[in-house]
Amino acid sequence: MTAVVLTWSPDHRGWPGHYPGAVQRVQETGGLVLQWTIEGLAELPLRSDAWLLGQGDPHRWGVTGHGILTSDPNDGAGDALLELDCLLPFGDGIPIHRLLQAVPEVNWSKPPATQLLPPEYEGPMRTLWSEHVAPASASIDPPSGMLPAQALKRSFVNRFEHDPDATRVAVAHHGSQCRACGFDFEVKYGKRATDLIHVHHVVPAAQLTVSYELDPVADLIPLCPNCHFMAHSRHPHPYSVAELRAMIDDGGHLPGTIVTEQQLRAEAFAQRLAEE
Known part of the structure; x- marks a missing residue:
């Protein structure tokens, strides 16, 4: 399984749309599909886990969402469809200091637009995400992003x-x-x-x-x-x-x-x- 970190920021790599509206849409409907430009990687397997790293005020940086990269609509143009299943308000994500402790091999402080997550850190990343998201959820289902994509059949439920x-x-x-x-x-x-x-x-x-x-x-x-x-x-x-x-x-x-x-x-x- 391949996992990738996608970086966005209000100042530099802007969100493709209105971020607060996207957060509300995911919370209300269970998912959202966006077109996302993949930079810096020549090949990236589809059905890859995608972790969204938000930037801005250093105290508010962090991983704010999870999704799956699905079909490539533009045949090599660098764009893929990102199927989001969880998105947190900017500032509520996993903070940088926790990411540096749990997954030190990723450039969290000055990240490129797209970077691969080393395979040995895919498990720790899911665990960290689960610990961060689960306390806010009353659902008995595992938090989105806790299990790899091949273990899931995705069903968007209101x-x-x-x-x-x-x-x-x-x-x-x-x-x-x-x-x-x-x-x-x-x-x-x-x-x-x-x-x-x-x-x-x-x-x-x-x-x-x-x-x-x-x-x-x-x-x-x-x-x-x-x-x-x-x-x-x-x-x-x-x-x-x-x-x-x-x-x-x-x-x-x-x-x-x-x-x-x-x-x-x-x-x-x-x-x-x-x-x-």
């Missing part, structure tokens, strides 16, 4: 989908069955699984604005983890619940296999929902 109050209102109105396949945790596993159903935002996260106000009944719909994962497997516009039902209706079994009663019930449930 923060409203993790709001416990909104979830309770949505489930109270819609019921606890998955609205795509009909799966019910309580029916399958009993009382201990009563509150495990996910909720899904029916409006794509990319379309939400800062002034957006959540309506749990209209905007959130219960989905089981499998259907929720499938919905977000298309980015940035998730599959709709109607599209999930159509997939279930067209699927259900592999060629040459016997369809079970459970599969037939799921297909029938999806068909009924589609006809509502």
Whole structure:
């Protein structure tokens, strides 16, 4: 796995856009894709970890974000797509003195625009990032950047989908069955699984604005983890619940296999929902 440090600063290498707005967008939607110019490296494998090093006032320098370098849209022009999954306000990043202690082989004080992170320091960098970010997160999921890219399947999820109050209102109105396949945790596993159903935002996260106000009944719909994962497997516009039902209706079994009663019930449930 290759990791790279990308440097930006308000004075010299400016952020491609409005930085505070980008921070808010990542916090609200779980991710942001930017076009980033890669300088000084002739070859850089795609799917590389990218750590964002912000500069400015020496007391505010530090690593402010993490992402993955994905496709190269300009075929050798030096630009790549940077898929951000965490971005901190400038000044809240990992400070330079901690970076120098944990990862001394990187030029943190006077860095070039792009530099490789030595392979032996990829683990310490992830650990340092996790220790810095995790205390501010109430999620049970590992902090973004803690695991290498090949260990992850990225799914951009809106923060409203993790709001416990909104979830309770949505489930109270819609019921606890998955609205795509009909799966019910309580029916399958009993009382201990009563509150495990996910909720899904029916409006794509990319379309939400800062002034957006959540309506749990209209905007959130219960989905089981499998259907929720499938919905977000298309980015940035998730599959709709109607599209999930159509997939279930067209699927259900592999060629040459016997369809079970459970599969037939799921297909029938999806068909009924589609006809509502």
